[in-house]
Amino acid sequence: MLLTAVDSRAQTAPSPARYSYADLADRALIAPIAVIATISDTIRLKPERAPGVAPGHARLYVEATADALIRGAGGLPPSVSYLVDVPLNAKGKAPKLKDTQVLLLARPVAGKPGELQLVAPDAQLPLTPDIEQRVRAILTEALRADAPPPITGITSAFHVDGTIPGEGExxxxxxxxxxRPISISVLSRPGQEKQWSVALGEIVDQAAEAPPRDSLLWYRLACGLPRELPAEAVADLDAGSAQDARNDYRFVLEALGPCTRTSPLKR
Structure with missing residues (x-):
């Protein structure tokens, strides 16, 4: 049983609140290991062996059987272990987790085969069909050759008026x-709703479309774009074109909708 370095590797049990797409993507995309496991045993650590535990919580050493590896280069041994902080009930007792199936998003502990470190305090997820399906979908998209990378900023923007009033791009x-380049295009035509699309690559793809909600590209945009178009991005435009570009950018943000997080990532 490995009980050393408990403070640095301890994690907190999940909240019962439903995880949003962004919550799951935040955790799944940084996890080298995603595994479905069945808890076989837990040991509650004494307070002196578990510094930093929040009031009303206890730290558990968990042993589990790896049932299905969703992600993990090199595989896993049949048994895994990790530390997790769990809330106590009204009588001060920890929940009985034996035989509970969970989905773990974790990283390996160097030099200790089978020992895991959860990537976030709530990265021991309750195993439900919905959570399993969404985590698998996120990881499948992330492994594609054309998977959209994290966005770091906006380099430039321009606006061109069309040949008739109210038309522009x-x-x-x-x-x-x-x-890797990503570009957003917004088309305006008189009497029609604005249309926008995203292209991945150097060439703007005329067949590109707006990403569906709760997709990896949607997540990269909704959770990665700044709330305002930076001034330097439109510094070379005249005042009218710059304002049109800002308006179109706000339109894109509204179309994407908020990057909702019910459980912000803590590491």
């Missing part, structure tokens, strides 16, 4: 962590 170019 705005293009917004994004910077990404992997230096």
């Amino acid at each position: 705005t293009q917004i170019f994004l910077s990404t962590r992997e230096h």
